[in-house]
Amino acid sequence: MMVWIVLLAPLWGGFILGAERKIRAHMQHRMGPPLLQPFYDMAKLMQKRTTIIHSGHALLALGYFVTLWIAVGVVLLDGNVLWAIFIHLLASVLLVTAGFSVPSIFSHVGANRELLAIVSYEPILLLLGVAWYVSSGSWESGAIALGGTYWTSMPLLGVALLMVVLLKTGKSPFDMAHAHQEIVGGVEVEYSGIFYEVLYMARFLEYIFIYAFVFLWGGVVAVALFFVLANLIDNATARLTPAQTVRWFYALGLPLALLNLLGLVA
Amino acid sequence: MLLANLRWGKNVEKMRPIIAGVFTKSISIFVIKECYTVSMQTLLFFLILSPWIMAVGYLVVPNRGVLYGALALLGAGGLALFDTTTSWQLSINETIVYLIAFLDALLLGYFVWVGYRVRHWGVVALAAVQIVMFVLIEVLLGHGEGALLLLREASQWMLLIINGVGALIVAFAVVYIEAEAVDAVQKRRFVAYLLAFMGVMNLLVLANEVMLFFLLFELTTLASFVLIGFRDEEEARANALRALWMNQLGGVAILGAVLVAYAQGASRYIDGWVAGEASLLVVALMMVAALIKGATMPFDRWLLGAMVAPTPVSAMLHSATMVKIAPFMVLLFAPAFSHTALGGMMLLMLGFSMAFASYRGLQEATLKGVLGYSTIALLALMMLLALIDTPQSRTMALVLMLFHAMGKALLFLIAGVIERTLHAKRLDAMQGLFSAMPWVMLGAVGALMSLTLPPFGAFWAKYSAIVALAGRIDGAAYMVLVLASVIIASALLVLLYFKLLSLFFATQNPTQRITLSWGYSVPLMFLAAGALMASVLYLAWGAYAYVAWGLLALLVVLLLLVAWLRLGFDRATVYGCGERTSVTWSQNFYSFGVDIERSFTWLFGAMFVAFLVMATLLGVSL
Structure with missing residues (x-):
């Protein structure tokens, strides 16, 4: 079954994104777009004329997408979670490189913010991996899943993970990396047509990737809860600046993760 | 026709030394392989002695081809030796x-004289202290029976780094120094110093008798002093003296270790010390010398000051070879104290040092400053891996040493190229380098990736450090702090390296293409190819090979596509949301502010003192 999830990952991601828009709209007493809106967007983007700035820029987006897919595959197919996190890091750096490779101010600001996002969330994900290793004795996601859920043994890491989910899925208050009203999508701004489509689908993959971690932490219930919570928080808060975001992660998220880990080993 | 021939002839004239080099290299590997089965000793003596002969030879006859x-022979020698398992x-x-x-006496006397000449009483005092200790040692200690030189596994890796990477740096230095504003004799001397330094290093990694080790340790300090002060400017002189007195502290620590070892009845041979003769205090004093050489916090200032030296010096001494003495020493002594409280304390110091150095680099305004702090961070990681002292982590420390040497040497040499062609040292002057020299900058991006990201060798070290520390975490709460430091440092290093790309690519007008001379580009090519080949070879052995191979293939395909395939889509200029503002690109810097940094410096000082106190208490109660 997992193989199908991995092979069709962008498809599932599209559904999740569609569902999310629906839920958020209901929270705001709106109708919202149809569930399949992400796929309609996809079809429309395919028909657009594609223009690119230079080959490297376009291909790095493709590299980002493929590498991200590999990362999703590693975490879902019982691979090593550290590996998944680091391959995801490689993907992110390819995106950053793409952002820097064109002389566009929004693209550069977006890439810089992407780097700050990495600095914020990566330590927490890695500490979560270490905590799983301490509890289950394995780095493999299959063995970690067999160890049951971690609601009771890692509650603080759960909170830190929620912060990471907000950041990775571009939710307020930690949505500085894309921040459409401010930097018009950051790195995305210089893409069009098919390559923008690739970035759009990569966003689906980011959802699958981070929610796979949530699933490992607390099963389906946690995924559902985090999904609703993330959208509630998104609706209820305003965006923080990049500096504030980093401060929140280092002053709250990281200490929580460390405390939890200390509790596990002491 | 004649004209064409003439031009061809001129090119051949330029090419000849390079062709000769490549040719000799391939032949010499074969010849040396045949020889060392007869006598490995010959090969070792060749590596120890020939740098000195070359140094003298170049002073007399500065022939570049020779x-x-x-x-090439030297590099091949290092490679051939690496291929053996004989002890x-x-x-x-x-x-x-x-x-x-x-x-030893001559050198210490020279230090006194140097200190006296510039009226730097700290240097004089430290040299005087060393002389007193040295005389005591010579009077008190017998020689005993033991090995003067010893070839260990770590020595083989070091010899490969010193001779393989070192030879490429010297080849680069010969061309680099041509453009320096000094007279011809000084230029020859510069190359000769570098060569002689290689000779010192080759002997140092074999030394087993501790006074010989001390002599060579001090000689590397001398090399640092001379080469940092090579540009006879105010700042260079001051930084050279700082490097001198800080590293002299390391020398004092080694002599202190010898005296303590004598008082506690140990011999004067390092292998004996590690086998259990020496108390923890002796080991701790040796580690103090290692921490200073490796510029671990709070001793970072000498290494950053060293960045005023000509770039090949930074590449050779202050990133690829000399500072690697630090992890090398930790590799030697780790079995003696890895699982003691002292080892735990040192792990903590190294972890914090790695995190703080990666953070501190974020506010450096020069490329060499950034590279300097990242070197300190990665040296701490190497020492940390060596100190964990499992077979796997020891190997990973060595792998990281090799990959770091290649990656950093490449980056430093590229910094040198930028300095020579664009006369830029500060990052904000380095705009749009990518369009000026795309291949060189592609090499720089590759080197940055090779130091942080999968599937390259240095990444495996980072990964193994996390795995190894997690393996020792149970019941040792302080290990959580070490682990957190390494994890935070690795995230900060990603920021430190890749924020540089912002400037490398940034420009709105295409810049003039710069072509490099062969003397510059060939060493760069060798280093880049070496790093890539070593990655591939390493992957071929490693676990998770399928994922790693996939990633490597992906990267290579991407690069090839970028290089050759011009995608058949219409081109557009940047959209920038329709805004047509002119942009001044600048580098992002990140800092908590001076106060917090000062308190960190105090923390490192306190940790260092605590380390010494612990060592004394544990050492006395042997």
Whole structure:
């Protein structure tokens, strides 16, 4: 079954994104777009004329997408979670490189913010991996899943993970990396047509990737809860600046993760 | 026709030294392979002695072609030696002991003179202290029986780094120094210093008798001092003196270790010390020397000051070879104290040091400053891996040493190229480098990736450090802090490296293409190819090979596509949301502010003192 999830990952991601828009709209007493809106967007983007700035820029987006897919595959197919996190890091750096490779101010600001996002969330994900290793004795996601859920043994890491989910899925208050009203999508701004489509689908993959971690932490219930919570928080808060975001992660998220880990080993 | 021939002839004239170099290299590997089955000793003596002969030779006859050939031989020697598993040792004899003592005395006397000449009383005092300790040692200590030189696994890796990477750096230095505003004799001397330094290093990694080790340790300090001060400017002189007195502290620590070892009845041989003769205090004093050489916090200032030296010096001494003495020493002594409280304390110091150095680099305004702090961070990681002392982590420390040497040497040499062609040292002057020299900058991006990201070798070290520390975490709460430091540091290093790309690519007008001379580009190519080949070879052995191969293939395909395939889509200029503002690109810097940094410096000082106090308490109660 997992193989199908991995092979069709962008498809599932599209559904999740569609569902999310629906839920958020209901929270705001709106109708919202149809569930399949992400796929309609996809079809429309395919028909657009594609223009690119230079080959490297376009291909790095493709590299980002493929590498991200590999990362999703590693975490879902019982691979090593550290590996998944680091391959995801490689993907992110390819995106950053793409952002820097064109002389566009929004693209550069977006890439810089992407780097700050990495600095914020990566330590927490890695500490979560270490905590799983301490509890289950394995780095493999299959063995970690067999160890049951971690609601009771890692509650603080759960909170830190929620912060990471907000950041990775571009939710307020930690949505500085894309921040459409401010930097018009950051790195995305210089893409069009098919390559923008690739970035759009990569966003689906980011959802699958981070929610796979949530699933490992607390099963389906946690995924559902985090999904609703993330959208509630998104609706209820305003965006923080990049500096504030980093401060929140280092002053709250990281200490929580460390405390939890200390509790596990002491 | 004649004209064409003439031009061809001129090109051949330029090419000849390079062709000679490459050719000699391939032949010499074969020849040396045939020889060392007969005598490995010959090969080792060749590596120890030939740098000195080359140094003298270049002073007398500065022929570049001959030098390239000799360097190729040296590199091949390092490679050939790496390929063996035989252990080798040379016993001590009376004459050599006196020779070592004589040279030690000469060197310490020279330090006194240097200090006196510039009226730097700290240097004089430290040298005087060393002389007193040295005389005591010579009076008190007998020689005993033991090995003067010893070939260990770590020595083989070091010899490969020193001769393989070092030879390429010297080949680069010969061309680099041509453009320096000094007279011809000084230029020859510069190359000769570098070569002689290689000779010192080759002997140092074999030394087993501790006074010989001390002599060579101090000689590397001397090399640092001379080469940092090579540009006779105010700042260079001040930084050279700082490097001198800080590293002299390391020398004092080594002599202190010898005296304590004598008082506690140990011999003067490092292998004996590690096997259990020496108390923890002796080991701790040796580690103090290592921490200073590795510029671990709070001793970072000498290494950053060293960045005023000509770039090949930074590449050779202050990133690829000399500072690697630090992890090398930790590799030697780790079995003696890895699982003690002292080892735990040092792990903590190294972890914090790695995190703080990666953070501190974020506010450096020069490329070499950034590279300097990242070197300190990665040296701490190497020492940390060595100190964990499992077979796997020891190997990973060595792998990281090799990959770091290649990656950093490449980056430093590129910094040198930028300095020579664009006369830029500060990052904000480095805009749009990518369009000026795309291949060189592609190499720089590759080197940055090779130091942080999968599937390259340095990444495996980072990964193994996390796995190894997690393996020792149970019941040891402080290990959580070490682990957190390494994890935070690795995230900060990603920021530190890749924020540089912002400037490398940034420009709105295409810049003039710069072509490099062969003397510059060939060493760069060798280093880049070496790093890539080593990655591939390493992957071929490693676990998770399928994922790693996939990633490597992906990267290579991407690069090839970028290089050759011009995608058949219409081109557009940047959209920038329709805004047509002119942009001044600048570098992002990140800092908590000076106060917090000062308190961190105090923390490192306190940790260092705590380390010494712990060592004294544990050492006395042996």
